Amino acid sequence: xxxxxxxxxxxxxxxxxxxxxxxxxxxxxxxxxxxxxxxxxxxxxxxxxxxxxxxxxxxxxxxxxxxxxxxxxxxxxxxxxxxxxxxxxxxxxxxxxxxxxxxxxxxxxxxxxxxxxxxxxxxxxxxxxxxxxxxxxxxxxxxxxxxxxxxxxxxxxxxxxxxxxxxxxxxxxxxxxxxxxxxxxxxxxxxxxxxxxxxxxxxxxxxxxxxxxxxxxxxxxxxxxxxxxxxxxxxxxxxxxxxxxxxxxxxxxxxxxxxxxxxxxxxxxxxxxxxxxxxxxxxxxxxxxxxxxxxxxxxxxxxxxxxxxxxxxxxxxxxxxxxxxxxxxxxxxxxxxxxxxxxxxxxxxxxxxxxxxxxxxxxxxxxxxxxxxxxxxxxxxxxxxxxxxxxxxxxxxxxxxxxxxxxxxxxxxxxx
Amino acid sequence: xxxxxxxxxxxxxxxxxxxxxxxxxxxxxxxxxxxxxxxxxxxxxxxxxxxxxxxxxxxxxxxxxxxxxxxxxxxxxxxxxxxxxxxxxxxxxxxxxxxxxxxxxxxxxxxxxxxxxxxxxxxxxxxxxxxxxxxxxxxxxxxxxxxxxxxxxxxxxxxxxxxxxxxxxxxxxxxxxxxxxxxxxxxxxxxxxxxxxxxxxxxxxxxxxxxxxxxxxxxxxxxxxxxxxxxxxxxxxxxxxxxxxxxxxxxxxxxxxxxxxxxxxxxxxxxxxxxxxxxx
Numbered sequence: 001x002x003x004x005x006x007x008x009x010x011x012x013x014x015x016x017x018x019x020x021x022x023x024x025x026x027x028x029x030x031x032x033x034x035x036x037x038x039x040x041x042x043x044x045x046x047x048x049x050x051x052x053x054x055x056x057x058x059x060x061x062x063x064x065x066x067x068x069x070x071x072x073x074x075x076x077x078x079x080x081x082x083x084x085x086x087x088x089x090x091x092x093x094x095x096x097x098x099x100x101x102x103x104x105x106x107x108x109x110x111x112x113x114x115x116x117x118x119x120x121x122x123x124x125x126x127x128x129x130x131x132x133x134x135x136x137x138x139x140x141x142x143x144x145x146x147x148x149x150x151x152x153x154x155x156x157x158x159x160x161x162x163x164x165x166x167x168x169x170x171x172x173x174x175x176x177x178x179x180x181x182x183x184x185x186x187x188x189x190x191x192x193x194x195x196x197x198x199x200x201x202x203x204x205x206x207x208x209x210x211x212x213x214x215x216x217x218x219x220x221x222x223x224x225x226x227x228x229x230x231x232x233x234x235x236x237x238x239x240x241x242x243x244x245x246x247x248x249x250x251x252x253x254x255x256x257x258x259x260x261x262x263x264x265x266x267x268x269x270x271x272x273x274x275x276x277x278x279x280x281x282x283x284x285x286x287x288x289x290x291x292x293x294x295x296x297x298x299x300x301x302x303x304x305x306x307x308x309x310x311x312x313x314x315x316x317x318x319x320x321x322x323x324x325x326x327x328x329x330x331x332x333x334x335x336x337x338x339x340x341x342x343x344x345x346x347x348x349x350x351x352x353x354x355x356x357x358x359x360x361x362x363x364x365x366x367x368x369x370x371x372x373x374x375x376x377x378x379x380x381x382x383x384x385x386x387x388x389x390x391x392x393x394x395x396x397x398x399x400x401x402x403x404x405x406x407x408x409x410x411x412x413x414x415x416x
Numbered sequence: 417x418x419x420x421x422x423x424x425x426x427x428x429x430x431x432x433x434x435x436x437x438x439x440x441x442x443x444x445x446x447x448x449x450x451x452x453x454x455x456x457x458x459x460x461x462x463x464x465x466x467x468x469x470x471x472x473x474x475x476x477x478x479x480x481x482x483x484x485x486x487x488x489x490x491x492x493x494x495x496x497x498x499x500x501x502x503x504x505x506x507x508x509x510x511x512x513x514x515x516x517x518x519x520x521x522x523x524x525x526x527x528x529x530x531x532x533x534x535x536x537x538x539x540x541x542x543x544x545x546x547x548x549x550x551x552x553x554x555x556x557x558x559x560x561x562x563x564x565x566x567x568x569x570x571x572x573x574x575x576x577x578x579x580x581x582x583x584x585x586x587x588x589x590x591x592x593x594x595x596x597x598x599x600x601x602x603x604x605x606x607x608x609x610x611x612x613x614x615x616x617x618x619x620x621x622x623x624x625x626x627x628x629x630x631x632x633x634x635x636x637x638x639x640x641x642x643x644x645x646x647x648x649x650x651x652x653x654x655x656x657x658x659x660x661x662x663x664x665x666x667x668x669x670x671x672x673x674x675x676x677x678x679x680x681x682x683x684x685x686x687x688x689x690x691x692x693x694x695x696x
Contacts, residue, residue, distance in 0.1 A: 038696045080491050080561060083661075090661050091668070235694055243690050247683040254676050261669020262463050262582035265564060270587065273565035273658070274557075410695050 006033050030216055035234035036241050037222035039406050043113040044220065045248030046106050052249050053103045054208065058201055060096040068148065070194035072187040075150035076275040094264035095256075100142045101267045102256050104290035107135060115328075116349055118337030119221040125329040127214040130207055132325045137204045139291070139322075144193040144200075146288060151272030156285045158185045158193070164298070167315045184278065224409045225337025226402055233406035284366070292363025293356055297321050297382065299367040300375035317379060324386045331386055334394035336402065344397040352385045450618025453568040453593040456648060460655060461585050463670060466663035467656050472503035474639065475653025478632050478646050483559065486551060488539040491560035492657050495533040501663040502656055507533070552610045554622030563587035563651070563658040587658065588651035595647035598625035 007028040009015045018025055067086050069078035082089040111131070114120055120128035147158045162185065166176035181188025219228060228234055235241070259267065267289065271282050287295050301314040308316070339345050359378045365371040403409035459468045476497065479489075494514040497505045505513070510533050517531040517538050531538065540556075541547035548555050567586035570578075577583070593616040601613035601620075611620035627646045639645055656662070 038694055077491065084491065090665060094665075235696075239690050240694065243683075243687045247680065247687045250676060250680045250683050254673060254680065257669060257672050257676060258582070261665055261672060263579070263584050264665075266578060266582075266584055270565050270567040273561045407695070 005029060030237075031242075032236060032238040034216065034219075034237035035228065035231065036220050036237050037228055037233055037406055038235045038240070039224065039233075039410050040220060040222050040241075042244075042248060043109065043117075044222075045245050046110040046113065047215075048245035049106050049249055049252050050103070050110060051208070052252075053099055053106060054201075054205065057096060057099050057103065058205070060092050060099065061198070061201065063092050064096055065198060068194075070148070070191050072150060072190050072276070075148060075190060079149045090264075091260065094260045098256065098259045098264060098267060100145060101259070101288070101290065102252075103138065104142070106252070107138060108290075111135065112353060115352075116339045117221055117223060118225055118332070118334070118339065120329045121332065121334075121337050122329070123218045124214070124221065127211060127218070128329055129326055130211040130214055132322070134204060134207050134211060135325070136322060137200060137207065141197060141200045141204065142288070142290070144197040147190065147193045148197060149272060150190060150276045152274040152276060152280070152282050153269045153272040153285070155185060155276035155278065156282055157287055158189055160285055161287075162189075164315050164318065167309075167311045169312070186278075221337060222406060223338060223340065224403055224406055225341070226404075226406055226409070229405045230407075286364055289360065289364075292361075293359035294318055294321055294363075296359040296363035296375045297379045299363075300372070300379040302367070302372065317383075321379075321382060324383070328386060328390070332390040332394055334397065334399070336399040341400040341402055342393075342397060343400060344393050348385065348389045348393060351381070355381045355385075450614070450616045451593075451597060453589055453616065454596075455568070455589050456585075456592055456651075458585050458588060458652065458655070460652070460662055461583060463582055463666055465666060467501060467503075467652065469502070469504040471649055471652045472656050473505065474634060474645075475649040475651075475656070476503050476505075477634070478627075478650040479559070479653055481632050482626055482646075483650065484537075485540055486547070486556040487559045488541075488556075489537040489559040489657055490539060491558075492537045492660075493533070494531060494535055494537070496660055498533070499660065502660055503653075551622065556623070559654055559657055561658045563591060563654040566590040568593070585655070588655045591651040591654055592647045595627055595650070596644055 005025060005028075007018075007025040009018050009024070014024065064082060067078065067082045067089065069075060079093065082093050084090075086092075114128065114131070143157070143161060147154045158180075162176060162179045165179060166172045168175065177183060179189070179192075180186070181192050222228075269286060286292075298314045298318040301317050302310050303313070304310050305313050334342060334345070336342055339349055355378050358374065359382065362371050362375045362378060367375065458465070459471070460466060494510050497503055497513070498507050498510045514531040514533050514535060517535075518528050519531045519535055519538060520528050520542075541550065544555055564587050568589045569575075594614060597614050597616035598612060599615045601607045605613065607613050607620055611622060612624045613620050627643045627650075629643060630641045632641065632646060634641055639649075
């Protein structure tokens with residue numbers, strides 16, 4: 001944002017206040033006047049939707065924490081107590097549990113939108129990196145939250161996931177003990193997960209603020225990927241974008257409400273209605289749906305590579321599949337941002353989307369036979385997309401001609 | 417971006433959610449390899465579903481006379497039996513029912529007292545050890561949320577439809593099918609001592625067939641005293657125990673979604689009006 005500020009306080013009290021804490025000026029500039037490309041489509045509303053879901057999660061979470069008991073012998077019953085005896089507890093609990101799924105659904109769309117329109121490219125690398133940090137925090141928070149009801153899946157997910165860290169050489173064992181608060185998942189694990197599950201969302205909120213700050217320096221990308229050239233290309237954030245975002249949020253709430261009121265357990269696992277029992281291992285330990293693609297990658301590595309055991313190899317690929325996202329801005333060398341103008345990039349991108357869906361499917365299947373083979377193929381393509389395809393395509397591709405400006409592309413569309 | 421490609425991608429991404437969500441629940445009871453489950457048409461299924469209080473009363477009778485001698489229900493209180501949306505016993509009936517049960521209370525001189533409607537359902541055994549001791553080593557699970565801890569596995573694409581119908585009755589379907597499938601074991605299967613063959617599980621379990629024709633005496637002649645009828649009634653009752661506020665939840669959902677649809681429609685009109693002077 002640059003140029004003259006449109007905030008001109010006339011009232012002497014406002015003036016006095018503005019000289020001391022220019023929060024109203026800040027709000028006027030960033031929440032109302034902020035110039036936003038007028039051609040951004042509905043995929044751009046997921047940022048606001050995510051902000052909305054984050055607030056929902058924090059508010060419902062704070063209320064749940066008033067009734068929840070973080071104790072291995074009481075946690076399971078305390079969640080049932082919330083559902084049965086707390087006023088509107090069943091709704092608040094269902095919103096929170098399904099809210100996690102909605103959060104991931106929205107964040108995946110948000111990430112895939114960024115990948116298609118090249119929103120990670122200069123000058124938005126920091127914005128993208130902060131986004132990946134948010135994604136990692138979300139994974140940690142939702143995993144720990146899933147442990148809190150202390151059902152069978154909670155317990156065994158905690159066992160399996162903390163076990164991953166145990167595979168790290170030398171420091172793995174101490175990290176494992178630190179995470180669990182002992183040698184096995186038990187009460188100490190539950191209480192520290194609860195503590196962190198309450199703390200980390202506020203850290204997440206702080207990173208979200210940085211993410212928005214980093215967005216407000218270069219401004220939004222847009223479907224053409226062409227930078228804003230003049231004020232004709234933009235609309236003020238309010239009322240244009242605020243209204244569009246609010247509309248999108250209300251639409252998003254409809255499937256959200258569908259799950260909360262009509263099928264609150266359908267995204268969960270029936271085994272989590274069995275209280276945690278360290279003596280009985282469930283037949284299939286399946287993570288929540290939003291971890292399935294990464295779970296498939298973890299299990300795809302079932303072979304030793306030189307001195308790296310299959311277990312450590314799985315952990316390296318699992319961690320690598322997320323860490324690699326940090327480097328995307330430098331792996332894709334194409335100067336053209338939007339996939340719309342990149343004929344060679346486009347098929348590889350959509351194949352990447354399909355591949356990600358396939359990995360999601362495979363994460364829920366047994367790691368054997370054809371499923372395992374496909375997991376390996378999917379894992380290979382996942383990494384090849386970032387390490388080979390993006391760098392090579394950006395060198396050999398001839399992009400389609402770009403519109404001269406956003407306004408021109410908008411007028412061009414009208415003629416079609 | 418032109419509009420048609422947006423709708424196409426919208427469809428693809430809509431399918432993503434259904435797919436990815438379904439897969440995590442699909443293997444819920446993958447261990448079940450026996451006969452195909454027969455899904456029942458429960459009164460509490462669907463977005464307008466609510467419990468049939470008469471069925472819940474019959475189910476309670478089966479629970480009290482048959483199941484409760486081994487299975488507990490620690491999260492159910494007597495008072496729940498007279499609450500809205502449940503079996504709708506009268507408060508006096510519940511008071512009289514509770515008074516038939518003894519609650520151990522070491523704070524009292526007598527060490528015990530008669531139960532009141534505020535008490536939880538008493539466990540048939542004091543400890544897990546006692547329970548196992550009386551059941552040849554097996555531990556009869558608590559019924560409180562058991563109906564939600566079970567599910568039936570469905571083939572693709574049928575489980576995918578559940579997201580659009582809101583079908584969450586896999587638990588009672590599982591219970592029904594388990595109870596009606598106690599049959600003689602196939603000739604080539606040797607059933608171990610203390611176990612019973614169940615065709616639905618395609619295996620054996622420690623619980624013997626609990627229901628027989630006429631084992632519970634229903635009032636009047638309207639409902640047959642068959643294993644199928646008992647099974648459906650107890651399955652419905654167990655679902656109510658696990659989800660006692662189902663009807664009010666669905667009613668609130670219907671109101672909420674109706675409101676959201678109307679609000680979304682109005683929001684869209686306002687949005688269009690605001691954007692009407694912008695070429696975009």
